[in-house]
Amino acid sequence: xxxxxxxxxxxxxxxxxxxxxxxGHGPVVEGAENPGGPHxxxxxxxxxxxxxxxxxxxxxLLFLVLEVFTWFYLRTLNTSGLWNGAQCTTASPCTxxxxxxxxxxxxxxxxxxxxxxxxxxxxxxxxxxxxxxxxKKGSAKRSVAGWAGIALVFMLAAVAWQIYQFxxxxxxxxxxxxxxTYEFFMGSTLAHLILMAFVxxxxxxxxxxxxxxxxxxxxxxxxxxxxxxxAVSTTVLVVVAALFY
Amino acid sequence: MTTxxxxxxxxxxxLGPKAGGFYRRQNIxxxxxxxxFLGFVAWVVSHATIQGSNWxxxxxxxxxxxxxxxxxxxxxxxxxAPIRWMLGHDxxxxxxxxxxxxxxxxxxxxxxxxxxKVVGTQYLVLVMVLFAVGGTLAMMIRxxxxxxxxxxxxxxxxxxIVTVHGMVMIIATIIMVSxxxxxxxMPIMIGAKDMAFPRLNAMSFWVVFSAVPCLxxxxxxxxxNAGWTTYAPLSVQAPPAMDAFAMTIIVFVVSVTVxxxxxxxxxxxxxxxxxxxxxxxxxxxxxxxxxALGLYAMPAFLVVMTMMITDRATGTSFxxxxxxxxxxxxxxxxxxxxxxEVYVILIPPVAAVLEIASTFAxxxxxxxxxxxxxxxxxxSLSIMVWAHHMFTTGWAPNLAGPFMxxxxxxxxxTGIIFLCTIGTLWRGSIxxxxxxxxxxxxxxxxxxxxxxxxxxSDVPADQFFHGDMFVTxxxxxxxxxxxxxxxxxxxxxxxxxxTGRMLNERIGKVAFWTxxxxxxxxxxxxxxxxxxxxxxxxxxxxxxxxxxxxxxTIGAYILMTGWIIFLxxxxxxxxxxxxxxxxPWHAKTLEWKVPTPVPLENFVVDPVVTSDPYTYxxxxxxxxxxxEFAPTKEPxxxxxxxxxxxxxxxxxxxx
Numbered sequence: 001x002x003x004x005x006x007x008x009x010x011x012x013x014x015x016x017x018x019x020x021x022x023x024g025h026g027p028v029v030e031g032a033e034n035p036g037g038p039h040x041x042x043x044x045x046x047x048x049x050x051x052x053x054x055x056x057x058x059x060x061l062l063f064l065v066l067e068v069f070t071w072f073y074l075r076t077l078n079t080s081g082l083w084n085g086a087q088c089t090t091a092s093p094c095t096x097x098x099x100x101x102x103x104x105x106x107x108x109x110x111x112x113x114x115x116x117x118x119x120x121x122x123x124x125x126x127x128x129x130x131x132x133x134x135x136k137k138g139s140a141k142r143s144v145a146g147w148a149g150i151a152l153v154f155m156l157a158a159v160a161w162q163i164y165q166f167x168x169x170x171x172x173x174x175x176x177x178x179x180x181t182y183e184f185f186m187g188s189t190l191a192h193l194i195l196m197a198f199v200x201x202x203x204x205x206x207x208x209x210x211x212x213x214x215x216x217x218x219x220x221x222x223x224x225x226x227x228x229x230x231a232v233s234t235t236v237l238v239v240v241a242a243l244f245y
Numbered sequence: 246m247t248t249x250x251x252x253x254x255x256x257x258x259x260l261g262p263k264a265g266g267f268y269r270r271q272n273i274x275x276x277x278x279x280x281x282f283l284g285f286v287a288w289v290v291s292h293a294t295i296q297g298s299n300w301x302x303x304x305x306x307x308x309x310x311x312x313x314x315x316x317x318x319x320x321x322x323x324x325x326a327p328i329r330w331m332l333g334h335d336x337x338x339x340x341x342x343x344x345x346x347x348x349x350x351x352x353x354x355x356x357x358x359x360x361x362k363v364v365g366t367q368y369l370v371l372v373m374v375l376f377a378v379g380g381t382l383a384m385m386i387r388x389x390x391x392x393x394x395x396x397x398x399x400x401x402x403x404x405x406i407v408t409v410h411g412m413v414m415i416i417a418t419i420i421m422v423s424x425x426x427x428x429x430x431m432p433i434m435i436g437a438k439d440m441a442f443p444r445l446n447a448m449s450f451w452v453v454f455s456a457v458p459c460l461x462x463x464x465x466x467x468x469x470n471a472g473w474t475t476y477a478p479l480s481v482q483a484p485p486a487m488d489a490f491a492m493t494i495i496v497f498v499v500s501v502t503v504x505x506x507x508x509x510x511x512x513x514x515x516x517x518x519x520x521x522x523x524x525x526x527x528x529x530x531x532x533x534x535x536x537a538l539g540l541y542a543m544p545a546f547l548v549v550m551t552m553m554i555t556d557r558a559t560g561t562s563f564x565x566x567x568x569x570x571x572x573x574x575x576x577x578x579x580x581x582x583x584x585x586e587v588y589v590i591l592i593p594p595v596a597a598v599l600e601i602a603s604t605f606a607x608x609x610x611x612x613x614x615x616x617x618x619x620x621x622x623x624x625s626l627s628i629m630v631w632a633h634h635m636f637t638t639g640w641a642p643n644l645a646g647p648f649m650x651x652x653x654x655x656x657x658x659t660g661i662i663f664l665c666t667i668g669t670l671w672r673g674s675i676x677x678x679x680x681x682x683x684x685x686x687x688x689x690x691x692x693x694x695x696x697x698x699x700x701x702s703d704v705p706a707d708q709f710f711h712g713d714m715f716v717t718x719x720x721x722x723x724x725x726x727x728x729x730x731x732x733x734x735x736x737x738x739x740x741x742x743x744t745g746r747m748l749n750e751r752i753g754k755v756a757f758w759t760x761x762x763x764x765x766x767x768x769x770x771x772x773x774x775x776x777x778x779x780x781x782x783x784x785x786x787x788x789x790x791x792x793x794x795x796x797x798t799i800g801a802y803i804l805m806t807g808w809i810i811f812l813x814x815x816x817x818x819x820x821x822x823x824x825x826x827x828x829p830w831h832a833k834t835l836e837w838k839v840p841t842p843v844p845l846e847n848f849v850v851d852p853v854v855t856s857d858p859y860t861y862x863x864x865x866x867x868x869x870x871x872x873e874f875a876p877t878k879e880p881x882x883x884x885x886x887x888x889x890x891x892x893x894x895x896x897x898x899x900x
Contacts, residue, residue, distance in 0.1 A: 044514070047514050048441045048442070048510050048514045048515075051509070051510045051513055051514060052441070052442065052506050052507075052510050055505075055506045055509060055510070055540060056502075056506060058540065059502055059506075059540050059541075059543065059544050060544070062541065062544040062545070063544040063547060063548055066544065066545055066548040066578060066581075067548065069578075070548075070552070070563065070574060070578075073571070073574055073577075074563070074569065074570065074571060074574065077571050078569070079566045079567075079569050079570060079571050080566060080567050080568070080569055081569075082562070082567075082568055082569030083569055095567065095568070096568065097560040097561075097562060097565075097568055098560075172560075173555070173559045173560045173561045174560040174561075174562070174568070176562060176568055176569040177562055177563070177568070177569030177570055178569070179561075180555070180556075180561035180562050180563055180568075180569070180570070181563075183555075183559075183561065184551075184552065184555065184561065184563075187555075198327075198331060199331075201331055202330055202331035202332075202333075205331065205332060205333045206330075206333045208333075209333045211333060211335075
């Protein structure tokens with residue numbers, strides 16, 4: 001492999017590799033946000049972080065797919081009649097995880113709670129998007145932080161409601177496969193929402209400090225991608241759980 | 246070539262007294278301290294609040310392990326940057342230099358250091374420790390099996406050792422190449438200053454580090470007696486050690502996922518000018534494909550282990566048939582992860598073997614693009630073969646045929662890559678140094694491992710062999726004889742660049758022949774056991790299997806002797822080996838163009854790549870010796886940091 005050792009200005013006309021950022025092209029300019037190390041432009045950093053985020057979302061998508069697969073697999077098998085206990089009767093009882101008899105179907109979870117949580121996560125994503133648009137337009141930092149603050153409120157509300165839903169479920173984890181999978185969905189959603197709330201808190205604090213002024217709106221775009229993904233995955237789980245009892 | 250005046254090295258930067266912030270006070274000791282403290286607090290709190298409930302002990306173990314992992318990483322500084330980001334206190338350039346190890350000497354190897362070379366070295370040491378642990382357990386297994394009714398280990402302990410041996414080796418082999426070399430070497434190979442996300446890189450190491458005590462803790466929590474596959478319902482019924490085992494995997498998955506993402510992003514976005522995808526060294530391709538496949542496989546591992554913990558600690562019923570679950574759910578999701586994971590292990594070492602073969606045959610990689618296509622084809626097919634592990638379980642017999650075909654199809658791209666390896670060596674003027682010895686051994690072993698795999702992919706043959714020692718011999722030939730020997734070749738090849746020292750070839754050859762003999766005796770013995778019908782994972786057996794078992798155990802002791810010699814050679818060379826020149830193998834890829842030891846950020850002046858990676862012999866008329874190749878002459882050894890091969894260097898000098 002031959003190399004030359006030169007600064008970038010001498011390299012015009014060369015095949016570019018992945019180093020095409022150094023000439024300032026692309027939609028992004030450096031701004032108030034730390035653009036990266038001393039060798040890194042804002043565009044470069046954005047390019048890297050976007051790819052990282054998409055890959056992580058890809059991994060999380062597989063996690064989601066396997067959750068949904070589990071739901072339909074166990075629902076279809078209905079082993080021992082204990083998907084949701086539809087066949088459990090006094091004459092032919094099933095047994096729960098502690099060996100107690102189950103003589104009637106397991107109650108279906110009220111979809112209202114899950115729908116509210118999905119709506120809250122969608123609203124949170126929408127307000128992150130508003131924050132991004134404000135940053136992109138070059139609005140005052142109060143405006144960017146304001147939208148981010150509203151998004152954070154919805155994220156925290158979603159977390160709180162998800163915890164509340166655990167308290168009001170009509171079943172517990174030991175009540176068969178439907179109950180197990182439903183609670184797994186809830187746990188997974190809660191973990192994602194807490195992560196989202198962490199990121200949302202960062203967005204709000206940093207926006208308040210003016211970190212997204214001066215053309216670094218693309219950092220908010222990354223958070224928006226994540227928020228939209230959380231909203232999508234939450235909604236998918238809600239739809240599956242609500243429609244396929 | 247144009248030259249530029251080299252700016253001062255980053256290592257020489259004088260940092261202020263507050264550079265690094267919290268990082269200044271954090272190291273492995275604070276990590277251990279915080280980890281033990283938070284683990285203890287979690288144990289006390291969970292014990293006080295949960296112990297009396299139905300699944301109390303499982304929940305207590307889970308909480309304690311989680312407390313240890315979080316505490317350790319808080320103490321190490323893993324979470325410093327995310328928390329500072331959230332609070333809007335970004336790290337300064339001085340902080341980042343401190344985190345990269347500037348002004349810290351060798352203490353940086355015990356800290357949260359973001360320099361990819363430090364992380365690579367940390368991984369190398371961790372992998373060696375894991376192999377030492379796993380190897381010791383293997384020797385205990387083989388010692389138990391030397392006679393038919395041995396009482397060296399009781400059956401419960403034997404099963405626990407078999408399980409932990411399996412998982413330690415799986416973890417170690419997954420990271421044995423992607424950890425040390427995709428971190429240390431790969432960024433330099435592509436002309437990058439570091440990995441794309443240095444902090445994530447350091448995180449991936451310290452997170453996996455924190456998983457190791459969880460795994461070893463299983464011995465003190467009743468042992469996991471379910472085998473490394475931890476099939477339900479065995480795993481659901483196992484002692485609380487199973488919770489620590491599952492927590493190990495969950496933490497490991499986080500590390501591998503982050504590392505895989507980092508590798509892919511680094512190659513996609515950090516390549517030097519002129520380093521097009523078609524000019525990437527083959528090892529880089531192997532690292533990317535392995536990383537991408539890991540990204541596919543690991544979420545399944547996470548899902549299945551999380552479900553198992555909830556089954557055990559909260560009473561869910563994913564894998565409990567009498568409560569509506571299914572053990573086939575476990576097997577499906579586990580093997581959706583499990584078979585791609587084999588290729589996550591295999592592809593990077595195979596790519597390293599191709600890299601080494603090219604260097605020592607002084608020829609370009611034969612069928613470079615075909616080999617890349619082979620890697621991608623293997624990765625793609627490997628996600629469609631998982632049910633061949635379930636041929637005998639009774640799950641979906643109608644699918645046995647299709648899964649047999651997809652499994653057998655994998656042998657085609659595998660064979661093509663083999664052809665590329667042989668083609669690379671074919672008619673080359675091969676310079677047989679220590680790395681090449683291990684390349685030859687890889688070829689021999691991998692043929693045996695691969696061909697026996699075709700037998701096992703065949704449904705009728707698998708009905709006979711399933712669950713017996715033939716399977717054990719097959720996958721040890723593949724993973725130890727193939728992947729691990731490939732990784733050993735990589736260690737021998739890149740050791741001079743990593744440590745600045747040359748390995749002692751004479752001791753290395755003794756180690757090589759001992760290892761080569763040990764592998765054949767050990768695993769031919771196990772093939773023999775398998776043909777006789779001996780089942781896997783049994784502590785005592787019928788005397789008719791004793792001769793084959795004795796052969797295998799003797800082989801294992803020979804193998805252990807070989808590895809001890811190899812380890813001695815490595816440690817001895819690391820301390821007092823001959824100083825390595827910058828490019829002892831006269832190789833062409835970029836990592837050999839930088840001085841040894843490699844400076845922080847690798848290239849003082851950015852390289853611009855103007856040719857393919859394997860231009861051996863270009864421009865030399867037929868019949869003449871390639872100028873830089875002198876097979877009978879030892880390379881001249883000069884002090885580290887200088888260069889002597891006459892090739893242009895990245896810093897503008899010659900070497």
